[in-house]
Amino acid sequence: MRCVLSTEDLGLHRGNRWILQNFTIDLLPGTILAIVGPNGSGKSSLLRCMGGIWPLTEGRVVLEGRDLLEITRQQVACAVAYVPQEPKLEFEFTVREIVAMGRYAHRGRFERETSDDRNAVEEALARADVAYLAERPVTHLSGGERQRVLIARSLATRSRVLLLDEPTSSLDVEHGLDVLALCRSLADEGRTVAIATHDLNGACRFADRVALLDSGKLLGVGPPSDVLTSENLEHAFHVRSEAVFSRDGSSFMVFHPMRPQVPNSVRARE
């Protein structure tokens, strides 16, 4: 399969340490790649490098056969959408204005909004389930609503690649599943999706491939069952994992600390 976006020997050095080193990974069209790993393992940095937002120290990022440095920021923005983890929304833009910003790279500075732009915005509002919030100021929304607004903005770009940094972290169970299902359907339409996440079960269920990071290095990449083995998880997260099967036969992971701990209820009785 032809890869859409790939990193080649990527290295990122910031603040006196290597955040990512010798990192080579491909994003394949029509698939979801889940990027998992402990806090500080370099998941967010990897997404930023892939989106061309942070300059690399070493190596290169290739988008459809061309080095990201060879194409303009606007061209990158049309092809790759990025959803940050913490939205900075301090000024009272309306939801529709925020989502419409996804179209900025698609037209010149002083060009008017085309019907194509408007359609993309409406479609994005509907798909991310924020159409009913369209005229509300973003400063008045809850964390979960803001997260979905940012996802809507990334959809409005109609880019071929979507990079999402912990899109489900501030969502309730229902909306979290909605977002993952949305990513699944986008991938099924042929788009390329990469999600940094702490939700290992969600990654298993929705992602085609998983990349496991530890201290800026790639421990493994491949189908979830190959990568999220108990040895790998023990190595990266220092936890014991156990597969639990639900009635329909799907498996879920349950995690235990390496050192046996006394449950609080027992401790209270003593």
Add this chain to the structure above:
Amino acid sequence: MDWRLALHVLGARLFPFWIDRASIERADDVIIWLIRTPRVLVAALVGGGLAVAGALMQGFFRNPLAESNTVGVGSGAVLGAMIVFSTGLAARSVIALPIAAFLGALLSLITVYALATHGGVTPVSMLLLTGIALSALLIAISSLLLTLTVANWEVAEEMIFWMSGGLDRRTWTHVWICAPFVLFAFAASLYYARDLDLLMLGEDTAASLGVDVESTKRAIIVISALITGSAIAVAGAVGFVGLVVPHIVRLFVGPSHRSLLPSSAVAGAAFVIICDLLARTIHPPGEIRLGVITAAFGAPFFLFILVRKYRELNV
């Protein structure tokens, strides 16, 4: 003075071939055309310019409290003007004054940015504290220069004027000193309007949506310093216009810079023209300094926003 007379004089000056000047008295002509008109124009340029510069800095620092006074840019521009006065450059070249004020503003803006911003984030407290400290330092240097030149009373008087800000004795020369810079910088700010919208959402987001963040930031720093410098070069340190006006305008037109910048320009011009009218007429025959009037409006407003923002963060 009758408003019809004022219109007559203006008409005769602007359209000398159509409107007869013969019936206008010399005194009326001087008062309206040589004293009042340039004063109103300078007020409009200074007010519009400072309001636009305030809006730009608020977008740039992603912080609604940024303004030429609070970030020390005003003091930098005043110091630039002071140096030009005390060295006698001002007497030799008209253009030296706005250029020195621009350089002063630019240097102080870059300093505050370098000190208060880390990783693209400028905390309110850091911005204000850095601004206060830098302002204090720059004002101290200005005062020192003033003390050193006080023997030359004419120059010293001019310097005192700059430190408190005002529009008395403004002439057509002052209009021509600041108009090209303010208008050019205003046009340039419109060019960057939509990039500013995206920058307000954070640098990573702006970059991911297609903004060339570093070059845009540099351009916005230069544009806001250019406007602040040229406005302060002709009116001295007039504070708080850039804080009050964009805030009120945002309530009506929203935060998008494509409407915020032009609306702030118009509202800022109107605000300073009205403040100057008050400065001239509250206590005749004396004049109150324009900077005093804008501060009387602006400082309580600033405190109000500060308290509200503080409560928001701590709830």
